[in-house]
Amino acid sequence: MSTTTEQQPPQTDLLERPVAVAGDPLAAPSPKAPRRAARSMYQKHSKVYPKAVHGTFRRIKWAALAVLLAIYYVLPWVRWDRGPNAPDQAVLLDLANRRFYLFFVELWPQQIYYLTGALILAALGLFLATSLAGRVWCGYACPQTVWTDLYVWVERLVEGDRGERIRLDQGAWTARKAGRKVLKNLIWLLIALATGGAWIFYFTDAPTLLGEMLRFEVSSTALGFIGLFTATTYLLAGFAREQVCTYMCPWPRFQSAMIDEDSLIVTYQDWRGEGRSLLRKSQSWEERRAEGLGDCIDCFNCVQVCPAGIDIRDGLQMQCIGCGLCIDACDEIMTKVGRPTGLITFDTQTSQVAVATGGQPVPFRLLRPRTILYTLMMLVIAGGIGVGLLLKPGLDISVLRDRAPLFVALSDGSVRNAYTFKISNMTRDPRAYTLAVSGVTGASLSVAGDGQDEQAGTQRLTAGADMVATYRIFVTAPRTGLQGASQPLTFRLTSADGEVATYDSVFMGPAN
Amino acid sequence: MAQKEKDALSGVETTGHEWDGLRELNNPLPKWWLYIFYVCIAWSLVYYVFYPAWPLGKSYTKGLLGYSQREELVQKVAEGKKAQEKYLTAIAATSVEDIQKNKDLLAFAMAGGRSYFNENCAACHGAGGQGAKGFPTLADDVWLWGGTTADIYKTIQHGIRADDGDTRGTVGIGMTAFGKDGILNREQIAQVAEYVLSLNKRSTDAAAAEKGKTVYDENCAACHGDSAQGSVAVGMDVGAPPLVTANWLYGGDKATLVETITNGRAGVMPAWSKRLDDATVKSLAVYVHNLGGGK
């Protein structure tokens, strides 16, 4: 069945549109030898020259492009006050100091699962969007799409629209051609550089880094990353373009699992358009209909604007990124020739089948098991993350028991265990804590190198702001109070302002 | 002209290959992808020229850049050593007590001390200083030669009964072999052993213990102290352990006590200042003190 996911024409099944088949291949296999000779194992790249187009979807696409690029470039410059000794960048992935800052959220490495949650949320969001409206992500929001769109726009500015670009590429190398190409690539490279440059602002304090950049003092690591992202932007948006979507990205391969017959997709109404043929001046629409011809005047406008370089009239295809530009293109034509728009439309298969068979369009079903399920899953995960963040502790402790020696017998017969005790103070203030243990009769606490005497009750410990403090803790207990070789011991650390962290460990002693 | 054959369901051209009626679709790889493979192959050739690549018996092709992971390691180690230098000089210049008080130096001394300990000391004293018969536990509170950081520092520096002018104890002289040397007879030895047991409330023969007390006062108290509290407690540097204790270096049962009194004991430890530099010895002293037993 892998064949159907590769290139899927569901309309073929639903609407029984004839497929281009050279005879029935199963019934009459033709001789193999000559065919093999003509077949290439490799696909020659044919460059796509998307034509300019105007219309609703194009406007949405421009808006999406502007908003997304603005977010990308502006976000690192947004400031967020976290008090003294803390970075004031709203979004900062501080890898060197192992802290992630996202507005009011501050993550330590051991809390990385919040990011996992966010990624799962993002994946579910993608699933939900796809089941609702096909590949809107691909068509409008994916960085590959956004930057490709920007690059094509530059290309159009410099080299002209589709026809001119084709002629320029096919024509001989002249000074004019070389000039255009150099100019285009120069602008592309500048955009790429800005893209790569902006990327690293997310990982260090942006104003500081910009200052360093202007003084040419950037570290080689930063330079390496700028270079990497400049190169990938330039290559992927300038040259690879739709090839990334068709051959490199895994998403098109399984997005069909999220689409069903109630998802909005870009569809060519073949029941209305077929019997496609050029419109002759003398011909009236009544005459065309009488001849069995459809509304499609075979002008190829939809094909020429398509950034994926495909013909939507072949049905839903893996290469289609659902950008809707072909809709704008065809609407333009339909308006010109005086036919209703929407020959290519954004609609569900259910509705299309109904209309094709003479019925009424079916209203879009927002609530379907899969959309409900995706939404519920998203709510659960978002709720979990939200609650987790609200209750996020400012204190975390970890206790590691010494294993060599397992325990130490003291000269008065009591038994002592040693523990490495770590306090993560995840707040912006130095804090004092009181440590107590419970679970072992008569246990007393002491801290190595601390100078405080052993005392039966508690120990006072401190940890600096945003720091991990490590202590070596000794717990001593009289042998008479022990039950067996190992028994549970609970550490309980209370901060001066009342936050409590507990840790369950064990206390070991002689077997009898 | 070859005739193209398309799959009825997907509309994709087939390769013409057929297995039991199943046809293979031809979804050709883009050419540029193929070229990327070629570029990778070309890249590997460049790699051969610049980096170590081919084994040549005992040697290998070195490559033009002269890259070597081994050398990188040596360099990294040297860099690390250099970074440690300022701590090592500081430790060498600071008394062990003051190291304990300085957070940075303490952390450095503890980390270093741990690896020095595992390298040099753990063979006898066990990992974490858990000790073994005849080799004192360093994590408990019994110290034959003193348990302050300064005491421990001196012991590690000069050793015990070692070939060093300032060594602890005297070379070749330990606890007297009261039996072997004919100072006490068997009965007296049994009595004094019983007395030691009685100090720890483990005696089963009160009469013998009573007689043993006299023997103790005459022969043992000089080193172990009048109330058997050990030589450190009475301010002597002879390494006589306290005898009122739950921790016995050689064993606290009667047979072992008799054996000890009969043959004597004389534990030794090398003088480490001859093998390790001062900063290392200081780090060790701090580490051992922090194992838990330090006084």
Ligand code: SF4
């Ligand atoms: S077929 Fe239409 S919707 Fe699909 S990628 Fe091309 S222009 Fe966009």
Ligand code: SF4
């Ligand atoms: S733009 Fe519309 S009329 Fe023109 S070829 Fe495409 S579907 Fe047919």
